[in-house]
Amino acid sequence: MKRLVESFLLALFPRRCAYCGRVIPSDEFSCRECRKTLPRVEKSICMKCGREKEECSCRKSEKYYESIVAPFYFEGNVRNGLHIFKFRNGKQNYEAYCDEMAKTVRKRYDGIKFDYVISVPMMDESRKKRGFDQCALLAKKLAELIGVEYYPHALKKLFKTETQHDLIYILRKGNLAGAFDASEPEKISGKTFLLCDDIATSGETLDECAKMLWLYGAKATHCVTVAVTKKKKKQ
Numbered sequence: 001m002k003r004l005v006e007s008f009l010l011a012l013f014p015r016r017c018a019y020c021g022r023v024i025p026s027d028e029f030s031c032r033e034c035r036k037t038l039p040r041v042e043k044s045i046c047m048k049c050g051r052e053k054e055e056c057s058c059r060k061s062e063k064y065y066e067s068i069v070a071p072f073y074f075e076g077n078v079r080n081g082l083h084i085f086k087f088r089n090g091k092q093n094y095e096a097y098c099d100e101m102a103k104t105v106r107k108r109y110d111g112i113k114f115d116y117v118i119s120v121p122m123m124d125e126s127r128k129k130r131g132f133d134q135c136a137l138l139a140k141k142l143a144e145l146i147g148v149e150y151y152p153h154a155l156k157k158l159f160k161t162e163t164q165h166d167l168i169y170i171l172r173k174g175n176l177a178g179a180f181d182a183s184e185p186e187k188i189s190g191k192t193f194l195l196c197d198d199i200a201t202s203g204e205t206l207d208e209c210a211k212m213l214w215l216y217g218a219k220a221t222h223c224v225t226v227a228v229t230k231k232k233k234k235q
């Protein structure tokens, strides 16, 4: 009976490629075409921005977080997939991204013992509008895959801010100042966090979250995102 219900649901809602939306076999996350062209971050990276050395433009500036890692660049089919995930009802894509993030965490953060996986928080209002909190969804599944405790709502967002992506660099930092706080400050001290977000641009959002954790005595904050943006090409 269960099998019957499953195949009925699958016929109604077939598994789709998490990067282009094409229908694919139910035991896969992506189609063959996308697998060939995924913009992977593969070579050795700058740990402060998560990009390969030739793409790094962060000049290793001081941050409250230790490092960023990501399986992909925010380009091509990954950009497309994340757009579907966030804005076009593509909630089911999260499993594919978590599978990739888990592999990246195992590879790049080998030897680090995390106490908690947490996520960049979202305002209740924005969550209601989208119907789900995409970062919490990613963090929860990722925690399960890497066998670390998921700590929901570790951070909270205190007021609405402009989308970081839309702002020029100089405005990004001010836009976020004081926007986050810890829900239970007493749980932060001495702990090592894996902080999860969907996309890292300049790392300012992650840094503002890491700053709050640092203020409450966190031992270290390492970040993981689905994708990092590439350096802007000079025109």
Ligand SMILES: [Zn+2]
Pocket (backbone or CB within 6 Å): 017, 018, 019, 020, 021, 022, 030, 031, 032, 033, 034, 035
């Ligand atoms: Zn595809």
Ligand SMILES: [Zn+2]
Pocket (backbone or CB within 6 Å): 046, 047, 048, 049, 050, 051, 056, 057, 058, 059, 060
């Ligand atoms: Zn860098």
